[in-house]
Each structure stands twice: as C-alpha cells, then as structure tokens.
Amino acid sequence: MREISVKVFRFDPSCDTTPHLQNYLVSVKEGARVLHVLHAIHDEHDPSLSYRYCCGSGQCGSCAVKLNGQPVLACMEEARDEMIIEPLDLPIKKDLIVDMDPYLDRISSLVPGAEFRMPAPDEVEAIKPLRSCIECLACVSACPALKVIDFAGPAAMREDMRLSLDPRDTCDRVTEAVSEGLFTCTSCQSCWKVCPKNIEIPGKAIEKLRALANRKGLTLPRHEEVEKLVRETGRSVDRTGTTFLEQVPEILEPYGEVKATVGFFVGCMYNMRLPQTALDAMEVLRRNGIRVIIPKEQVCCGSPLIRTGQVEFLDTLKSRNINAYVFRNIDTVMTMCAGCGSTLKNDYQTPFKVMDINEVLLRYGIEPPARLPVKATYHDPCHLLRGQGIRTQPRELISKVVDLVEMPAICCGSGGGVRSGMPQEAAALGENRRNEIDKTGADLVISSCPFCEFHIKEHTDKPVKNVATVLLEGYREKDRRTAQKETC
C-alpha cells in the first residue's frame, strides 16, 4: 500500500455555484488505476463523489476522465501521486459525470439495404481499424475545433468513414460528414493521441473522407485554388517576393569543422512567406558545423493536398522530392517546417532519414548562445508534437537562450486547411491562443512551424519567433558581448 495525494473536480449543479478541486489522501495498492483511487475516495472518504464506470477493463468507454489535463480511461491509467482528476470537456452533470448524449447522438448508425451482401475480406480489413471505438469520447474532449465551431466530432467522423467502407450501408456518408463539419478538423492529431484504442482518426477517417468528398466535388473552393496552384507552380502559396531558394547557394558550408551533412527541405511557407526565418536557421546550422545541401528543384511536400483530400497529384510531388535528394546521395533530409516534417516522416516512404531541425541541432550539439533577459512561452506545433513526437528538443534549445514559461499545447487553428477554408474557426482558435499566451505573462512567443508562427502573429501583440531565430539572437548577443570585451 502507498499513500497518494490527489485533487478531484467536484461540482454539483443543484447546490454549487462554481466547481472546485478537492484534495484527498488515499491509500492504494501497487499498480492501482485511477478508477481504484476514485473507488477508494467513494468508499472511504466521501460517498457523494459521482463518477461513471462499468467494465473496468478498457472495453466499455464509460469512465473517461481528464488526468492532469489529458483524457484517459480511468480504469486503465495508472494512478500517480499529485494527479488532478477532472471531467471530460463536455457538459457536466455532477462531479466527473458528463453528458455524453450530445456527441453520442451524432454518431451515425448503419442503414441496411434490401439486399444483403457479406463484406469481403479486404473490406473487413479496411473497416476493422475503425471499428474498435468504444465511444468513450476522449477524442471529443480533446478536439479543439468543436469547442469553437459546430462539429460532430472525431468519433462521428470515424463512424462515417467506417460506414462509407461498408457495402451494407445505404446512405451517403460523405455528404453527411461534410455537413457535420468534416472540413473543420485542423488535423492537430489530438483525437488520435488520446484515443485509448489508438484509432488514427485524422489519417484513417478524416483525410480519407475528404478524399471521397473531393471525388464528389465537395472540396472547399479555397482548397481547390491551393491544389491548382500546386499543380501549376509546384508550390502551395503564391509568390510575393524573393524566395529563400533564390537567396542561397546549393551548398552551404559550415564556418568550422563539418560535423554532419544534411539535405534541407525548406517547404513552401519558409521558402516564400518567411524566408528570413529559414536564412536564420541556415546561419545557426553553419555556426554549429552542419553542412547543408539545398536542392533547388524541390517542390511542395503535398501536405496541403493530403490534409484536404486532394491526392491525385500527390505521387508526382513525392517522386520529384525524393529524387531531388536521392540524386545527390543524401542520407539525411532535414525539415524545419513541422507540417513538411510530419508529411515526409508519415506520408512518404523515403529511402533517406528525415529529421526535424530541432533534432539535428540536439543530435550534433550546439555552441552555447548568450542568455537573453526575456521570458518566453513556447507554442507546440501540432505536427511537431503529435505528428513527430518532438516535445523536449525545442524546449531544451530555447532554454539555453531565454526563460521558458509553459502553456497548454493546443492547436492554434492554422492546420488542416482550416486557415484558408474556415477562416472564422481559425481566428477563434487563434484567439484562444492569445488568451493562453496572455496568461503566461511572457514577452515573446516561440514556435517551430511556419503555419503556427504566421497565424499566431495575427492573434497576439507579442513578437512571435522561430526557435532558430531565437538561437541566432543568442549568438549575436554573444558576439556583441565578446566584441565589447575585446574593445575594452
């Protein structure tokens, strides 16, 4: 037995005006789950605590709660000391019990036709990955989109995709999904990452439904324009000035000893909208012994097309990009755009290794920069944090230069074609970021994704900078201080 301290959300709408967190000290056995802590509180301390549970083995989806902010199944997640247990982000009935009906009711049911046809083995195999959903609504709780716009939610999208794969269903699930908010998903991947059954809803349901919508001519006009642009120019944004690729030679040699050689995949945004940020990154790399090869024939990675379901032209982009590096015998390709990195890592099958710039810098080690007297917060790009599992590396780099204040990792609204296709939603999510940024009291916002940086700039009064730019500022300050010393 061990004693742990937990905080539990308590709220009884029939008598409380506001919710509060209640502290409990409970004794639990080795290996106890969150649910067993709730049982212990209910049985030993306070029988008025209300919470739902049933199977106790992760199969019924009754007991999902937020543990330290993350949705989990109470019956499967190991209890920890100092944990905070809260209800899912759904209307609260009492304590940890939420009203699941509004979202369960939006999950479609199969409507069989007059004639029965047994699904073939390949159809069964296609459906199965979408079928293990236990409707715990962890995904709904985690979804940022449905908090600001009408959206049936990830669980409903999953079922729409499953039904559209099933020969027995007679309804048009694609049109239904579109009207239920298919295009509101920012592809932030939160739903997948919290899913206790690990169902890859964005890739296996939402993007697939968007591709089916494309065949029905239901793609949003703004997304069609992007696709046209990619076809015609190889780039997903239009030209507004001198691009990054026009400003650099094909090979950038480092200032000192060569520690490593990487191919650089710049991506449309850093190439054409934020070229200075990419130039800053090159400077940081050169200073740290990284030789950078920059094939000029590289094109858009295709992410804007995949996320919006317009995949016809995708293979052309893929082979052009892959060839650009293969021809130069490059074994490691570095990305600095979170979206490109996630796409190259997850949607491509590359003969070379793909690394994000944060990984590269930490892998080979960096010269220490000067510290700046700045309090900064870091915005986790969805495609870096959840798309590539990169959380600690940018923090480690930033902390070498500035004081870091954390804020919750929530989508800023710029991904999944939402910024172009659903601007109001993107703006609402951006405003949510503004609030979180303000709460930190930071003077500076740092991120590591051009979409996030570009979008958040419109939703905060604070400067927004890339990790590389902040590092470069640290180096410049260092140089200035060295120069000052030398003149003295």
Next chain:
Amino acid sequence: MLVYDARTNKMHSDAVDTAHVLVIGSGGAGVRAAIEAAGYGETMLVSKTLTGKGGCTTMAEGGYNAVLRETDACEIHYEDTLKGGAYLNDPDLVQILVHEAPQRIRDLLEWGAVFDVTDSCEVAQRPFGGQRFPRTCYAGDRTGHEMISTLVDRLHGTGVRIENEVTVISLLQEGQRVNGAIGLDRQGAIRVMLADATILATGGGTRIYDISTNSSSGTGDGYAIGYNASAELIDMEQIQFHPTGAVYPYDARGRLVTEAVRGEGGLLKNVEGERFMKRYDPERMELSTRDVVARAIATEILEGKGTKNGGVYLDVTHLPRSQIERRLPVMLEQFLKFGIDIRDVPMEVAPTAHHIMGGLRITTRGETTLPCLYACGEVSGGVHGANRLGGNALAETQVFGKRAGEAAGRVKEQKKAADQKMIEDAEQRICTFLQGEVPPSSIARSLQTTMWEGAGIFRNGPDLQKTLGIIRHLQTLHPKAASPANFAECCILQNMLTTASLVVRSALLRKESRGAHLRRDISQNWDPEHSPYGHTYLSLSREGIETRAVT
C-alpha cells in the same frame, strides 16, 4: 398518479412511464429483446448504466457459437452443449439455442456486424473448449463489443425509448402478474414504469465474489428482483469460474483473459514449466471445458505450483507475433497497459468467477413462472446446465433475447395501474437507508470474500452452511445512504446479498458434484449423464431438487 420524489421530499405526478413492453437491462439480450418487442408496440428499455456500455456483452471477447458449415451439425453442437453442461441443461432450450444461433448471427450481419471472415467470405470460426468442431465465430477478441455496437445501432432505428442510468429496484405486480417496475434515477428519485409485459435481461451476478470478470453491473439484480416477486429460479449453485483471469494488478484481478488465447494455441504451464493439463484432461488439454481447466489451475496453485502472484502461466510466446496482434489485440493492449508484452512474456492467470449458469426458470418462449414476466440472457437458467461452453452465452443473448422480445410483444394490452402499496413499500425501503449505519461498500466487500472462501470452486456442506450464516448476518446490517443519490447502491447491495444466499442455498440443496459445482464432502457413484438429480429450484414458496429417472 402521485409519486414520491425522495430528492425533493415531495410527491410528483409526472414520473410514471408506460409502455407495451418494458425491457430491464441493456446488454446483448436486453437490446435484442427490445429490438424484437418494438415490432409489436411501444417499447421502453431501462438501463442502470449507459445503453451499450453496461453489462458484460461488451466485454465478451472470444466468440459466438453457431453451426455454419456443412461439415458441422446442430446435433453435434447440441451434444457438445449437453456434455459440457454435465447433462443438467434443459434439452428443449438447448435445441432452440443450437438451431437458432445461425439465424441470429445472420441478423447481426445484416445489421452491420463486422465479424472476421474467411477468404471465401464466410464468417470465420475458431476452436473453443469442449466443442468437437471449431464453431466459434469472432471479431478478433472483441466479439461482444462488435455485437453490442451493432445492436445499439439497430436499436436506434427502432423507436425504442431508452432510459439510461435508472436502476430498477423491484417489480410491480397485480396479484402474481407483473405489470412494470420501480426504479431510481441518478438523484435517487423514484421512477414508476408500467407495462403489459416486462422482460428481465439484467445479466449475471458474479460480482458477489471477490474475484470476478463481471463489469460493475454484474450484481445479480435480476435474480433478486425476480425472486422477491416470487419467480422461481433454478440451478443457482452453478457458478462458472473462468479458468483464466488476470492476477495483476491487485485491484484489477479477475479481469477476463479470453478463452480465445487458448483457442489460438496458448499453453498453460505451472511454475515448473510443466503443461499440467496432461494430468487432468490429456485428450483435450488446454481446450477442455472451463470447469475442468479452472479446477486444474486452482489445484496447481493450491499445491504450491503457482507463481509468486498466485497464478499459473498462460503462454503465447511461441505463436507468430502477427497472429497475436491480429487475433488477440485487446489482450495485447490490456497487458501492455499493465507492463506485460504477451508476445515476449507469458501471462499469469488464475480462476475468476465468470458466469451464473442458473437463473430464472424459463420456457422456450422466455416466460418465467410469473405471468407477463419474461427473462433472457444470463439472468435466466437452464440453457447451460452445470457448465457453459465458451461462445454459447453470446449466442444465448441473441436467440433468447429475440424469443423473449417476441413473446412479450405478443402479450395482450392490459389496463395499466400501479399498486400504490408497492410504491409506498419501495419509498419506505429507500428512506430507511438514510438512517443506515454501514457503508454498502463494506458490506459488499465482506460478502465477496465470504463467497470466495466458502462457496467458490471447491465446496463442502459445513463451509456452505457457515457462508449462509454470514450472508444472513450481513442481511441484518443496515446499509447507509449518504444521500438519495446513494439509494441505488444500497438496493444493489441487497440484491447481491439475495443472489449470494440463493447460490449458497442451492449449493446446499445439490448433494452431488456436477459440472462447476464440486462438493468435496460428498462421494457419488454416478457420472453426470446418470445423475439421479435434475434442477435445484428456489422461490419464495418452495425449494428443492428435482429427481429424474436414470436410464
């Protein structure tokens, strides 16, 4: 009509629901019954959990037995079931089960169920214990979840009224005839439900044991509610201990480790690495019937050949990793959560209380001994005899769910009026909980350990007598409700105590070893097929054991 609301301490007039058919329970049997009944008139389904999430169907992993191939035959399924059930099954019910299981799985397929299929587009089947043909249909190891998802989908298309999180505490009667039920909502307010026909589909009750596979809803409510209304129950001593329950972590002990693990080739080994089943059933080995395997494992552990955590090994590490990943994904995921990768390390397992074979006595139409009360699924008795074959319970939910729904639907419409005295009695019952002294959870814990020790896998007369004495003492304690929201917990505790007493009384009545029921204090010179005994039976008015002519 005026109804008391404990929360507001006032009488309310709007809390009466009426329907043609009232279904109590939202597992596989209840939902199937409701779907069927809806074809005959207004149907209401009341669930103490959220429909689709409660009950044990959603947790059922391994499969659904049905004769689907020309090389198999219903007659073989019938014989397997009788033999497995130690010839205590009601043969008529078994005939219905084996003949209708194929049609009922066809219903599920038509409604969208995604079972695993063979290359030739037939439902795939795997071998299960005690069966001479691999006739267990499956959807990976989440077969029950697949079924309940499909059933709830279908239910939504039928117009059945669903009342979630209302706990039924007693039946309403006019004389013997059942005409509805009394329930409690989450806040503890009384709900009166009137119906021409009522179906009990409340599932099982092995939560009365310390170690159990059941969900939190397996508290034996239906047995107790039926018994209190004077229905007759049979064979309540027949408790199936599933051979393989998880032993770690402690708080999650008893969690089901599906028979499909052995069906896929999993091996049982004691701590010495010996495949001990060769000493208990050399022919069928790991795929012997559950009663035999459970006793074998319990014996190994008692003889000191168990692991440190009190189990034996269940090993699949010799199987191809892809087979484990594809056929046993839930097992893989659950054990990974608890720090064990079953592809590399053997599981540790021990017996766990799983299924109550006994229950309300029913006819082939699901009629109980009370007019207008029907029962289906685990709450009913007779289908499985003294030991249930794995895969027969899911089939039973569908076959008898449909039959009960149909029979209830055909009941003639009647004038609906509640017996005020019964409502007042219910009010009185719940109000005393506010003056109670003992938390229901403490009483439940005492009961669970008592049952595990005194009425578990190995039984004897004196221990059963002692256990009954303890249950009777626990029944004299006054469970305490901290608030009206806790009324339901107190009622459920009383249901557990009633169910436990039925189990132990029946165990005392059956003075033989038969199937899952093993009396160590009694020696007998007959095999199950030639036992002179039939069902044990219990009701408010009589109890005993049937005898039968031995051929």
